[in-house]
Amino acid sequence: MPLPLKSIKGTKIAIVGAGSVGATTAFALLMSDLAADIVIIDIDVHRAEGEVADLNHAAHFAQARVRVGTYADCAGAAAVIITAGVNQKHGQTRLDLLRTNHELFEDIVPQIAIAAPDTVLIIATNPCDVLTHSAKQLSRFPASKVIGTGTFLDTNRFRHELSKTYGVSPRNIHAIIIGEHGDSQLPVWSLATISGMRLKDYCVQAGIPYSHDEMEACAVRTKQAAYEIIQRKGKTNYGVASVLVSLVEAIVTDGDAIMTVSRVGDYVGVQDVALSMPCKVNRDGAHQEVPLLLNEEETEMLRQSAEEIKGAILSIEKEDEGDRLI
Template sequence: MGKSRKIVIVGCGEVGSTFAFTVLLKGLVNELILIDKNRKKALGDVLDLNHGLMLTQPVNIKAGGFEDCKDADIIVIAAGAAQMPGETRIDLMNRNVAIFREIIGEINKHNQSGILLVATNPVDILTQVALKLSGWKRGHVIGSGTLLDTSRFRYLIGDTLKVDPRSVHGLIIGEHGDSEVPLWSSLTVAGINVASNDPGSQFYLSPEQKDRIFHNTKNAAYQIIENKGATNYAIALALARICESILEDQKSILPVSCYLENYLGVSDVCLGVPAIIGKDGIEQIVSLPLSDTERELFQRSAGKLKELLTSIGF
């Protein structure tokens, strides 16, 4: 693996613990630190993970404190409050902002040069909160963005067309949430543009199929939570993919939550857009050719999030 690599995970809930397991399976690091306010949970996860080390690449895994953020390449924040019955989204955001103030204050005491990767929802809002609270370089604060949505989108398209989702090339951009935007105009399968309305096209998608695919993409989390209480596997894979691109300096183009300035008419907000991800985090944001409708929906998504940010003082 070469030089030492270190990931710190803050929050050992469903997402944090599954991500830790994914990092172990992929052999991404030499050192993996788990931090949780419930230290017993972190210790239990560490013990369980260490019991598999005979079967994986060597990794130093331990339960730690914020002092262990020192020299970390990537610090992943998966901690946050869950929404309570009757609680508004604004109330939830305010609680998570308070949690982030504490977490980021502690991180900043020990590390201001790594990459901060935010997984906690609402991820775009909290990515911007993390950026402003930390004072880190813009490219060093990344949200998981719409990478998970894009993976769901491609899976559903592949399932509909009966092709490998890795042969589907299309994006979801904007908010990781209800106002996300599917980019049908640039969707391709094996280089064939799917925007064609020709029913004779090999990879034709009817308007009804498109509506169903997008509906199931946007509402996937609700479906999963209704069935098992939380989402964890696919988001863990998405976080691991981002970390892999950073640690390996792969320059992969991934739709992550980035701070935008004059991007398709949008400024001063973090949203999911494609970006080149390498050792310096977000190294370049990729401009996209959008249809007029897609651009309007993207700008509307940005407007919605800016209103929410204003409501919580950001």
């Protein structure tokens, strides 16, 4: 249900990037009644003005106003969402986008940090994990205040795939994807449950066959989902927009919601890296308070995922150091 007007009075959300993800997020946010003031910022002001005009034609169904802004308008925002960047193209991995989008963040993030030093930064631009690390470094915010959408969307995709296999609503499936929002992501099979039962036990109780190969196929389809969508329509936008609105809801309502989001920390022996684990999200950001119980195989896979991301982070830091020496 929509929140009462008094609960969102004065709540501002800024979105940097008026492309497909930014505009879709603005619309979903407008319909959610989670914000009173939605600011869209983009280097292409004409594009932003067009999106805002279109969005305002839907605003009479909602409680918010939508407007074009500058980085100064991030001041006082409960959250600033960054969707700006080069989109992933067919045949590209998310890490292929790294250099271009990191350079963009070098311009964007410090301006946001100056205007809104107390906001929560939400990073949707890919490669999400590496850019979450970049955003923390560039903003100098605490780790909890810089949240990448990470594997939140992958987790939703995973539950959708499992729901088709088991004929159960995704809301009743508790299964998560952790690690990189990318090719080294991993499903946590050891903790996946339906009705409080591990998947094998559920199959026994439900009188249905359990197939390891079928489960692995679900994980593969989850990992390949973005590639398949991009091949067909050239972009993804609805799924990530829904994730962004869920994150805003947890922040604005101080919801203490558990979400698989990316944040900077030390994981399985890999220092200062951003990847996704279950975190409690509230008005103060994302907090990983309870270690996840993984088996040995999952722990090793998570370490490999962390090393993959760390390698990309180090490549950017090395290039930045080289630029300073020139």
